Amino acid sequence: MPKPIRLYCQVIDRIADWIGVIAMYLIFLMVGILLLDAITRNVIDIPLHWCIEAAQFTLAAYYFMGGAKTMKDGDHVRMDLLYDRLSERGKHKMDIVTLSCLMFYLVVLMIGSISSLEYAIQTNEHRFSMWNPSMIPIKSLMVGCIFLMIAQTVSEFFKHIAALRGEVWS
Structure with a gap:
């Protein structure tokens, strides 16, 4: 396998590992948010309206970010x-x-997510709720993570081609 392709695969794999570790720790953040919600709602009777939505956004970030790893x-x-x-x-x-099928799906998903992000930016989209958070951050993260999934798919494709050619991947 040519050196630039091998370097590409190594860089993308490292980025996927790094982003995956960050995603792993988001579970602790989500548990903390849900614990805060449970305590404030049931113990001190002061419900925090943003907790459930923040946990939902954290879970969405978790599965977006964990895909490539x-x-x-x-x-x-x-x-x-x-x-x-x-x-x-x-x-x-x-x-x-x-x-190859995954790549087709991811490209279509990327086109849709970019369109959705553009709409969110143009209309300053917010979620209709009591907390009313902006949708731009989570949609930006979605676009970035789909791009990383596409990059990881290309990396995996190269690795399988190399394996078929009898090259050992380290």
């Missing part, structure tokens, strides 16, 4: 009925096919 580590859900019976070459070929 999940793919990189192979921890995603796969239909193993046929996949486990394939040879190593067959698995790489199947992964190339599924990555």
